[in-house]
Amino acid sequence: AQKITQTQPGMFVQEKEAVTLDCTYDTSDPSYGLFWYKQPSSGEMIFLIYQGSYDQQNATEGRYSLNFQKARKSANLVISASQLGDSAMYFCAMRDKSGNTPLVFGKGTRLSVIA
Amino acid sequence: ETGVTQSPTHLIKTRGQQVTLRCSSQSGHNTVSWYQQALGQGPQFIFQYYREEENGRGNFPPRFSGLQFPNYSSELNVNALELDDSALYLCASSTGTGFSYEQYFGPGTRLTVT
Numbered sequence: 611a612q613k614i615t616q617t618q619p620g621m622f623v624q625e626k627e628a629v630t631l632d633c634t635y636d637t638s639d640p641s642y643g644l645f646w647y648k649q650p651s652s653g654e655m656i657f658l659i660y661q662g663s664y665d666q667q668n669a670t671e672g673r674y675s676l677n678f679q680k681a682r683k684s685a686n687l688v689i690s691a692s693q694l695g696d697s698a699m700y701f702c703a704m705r706d707k708s709g710n711t712p713l714v715f716g717k718g719t720r721l722s723v724i725a
Numbered sequence: 726e727t728g729v730t731q732s733p734t735h736l737i738k739t740r741g742q743q744v745t746l747r748c749s750s751q752s753g754h755n756t757v758s759w760y761q762q763a764l765g766q767g768p769q770f771i772f773q774y775y776r777e778e779e780n781g782r783g784n785f786p787p788r789f790s791g792l793q794f795p796n797y798s799s800e801l802n803v804n805a806l807e808l809d810d811s812a813l814y815l816c817a818s819s820t821g822t823g824f825s826y827e828q829y830f831g832p833g834t835r836l837t838v839t
Contacts, residue, residue, distance in 0.1 A: 643824040655830035705824040715767030
């Protein structure tokens with residue numbers, strides 16, 4: 611069964627600094643996708659970045675990059691040049707190929723950006 | 726802006742009542758999934774519909790049911806509401822069911838059961 615673990619309930623970062631949010635995953639399927647979502651207090655899940663299990667390079671999207679370490683089953687999100695608007699809950703999620711699988715989410719990390 | 730809308734935004738119901746939540750997704754999005762997010766938790770998968778057929782279900786009892794319509798809208802119905810059903814309900818749509826397909830989430834419906 612798939613599992614996502616986010617061990618940081620809360621993180622603080624100074625504005626304009628970089629921050630890394632940790633995510634480890636577990637699956638027996640060699641084909642899977644890893645996702646990061648941002649959830650502001652309004653509730654909507656905002657897609658940030660995707661990494662496929664066969665992708666050779668780490669994914670990047672603007673200020674977001676995914677530090678993918680397949681052997682360690684790790685998919686950490688790096689946010690560079692943090693902004694006040696980055697304050698939100700961040701969820702790591704995955705889907706694998708075993709049937710019509712949904713997204714499996716971690717418990718999330720609350721990021722607070724300090725001016 | 727994901728193009729996925731949900732209604733209503735907020736809802737208060739009494740234990741034992743029934744509720745219907747609605748979701749409208751983008752044209753061409755043939756897959757819709759529903760998730761329940763309790764306070765302080767990550768979303769939990771309820772079920773998924775692909776081309777109007779349920780093709781995946783999480784660990785939720787049969788009193789949670791759904792429908793998907795040809796016009797890319799869908800419903801989540803919950804019968805015999807319990808206090809623990811209080812949560813944010815999110816729908817997400819995509820253009821396919823494979824593991825690489827991005828899911829586009831709506832803003833959610835916050836259900837309170839008293």
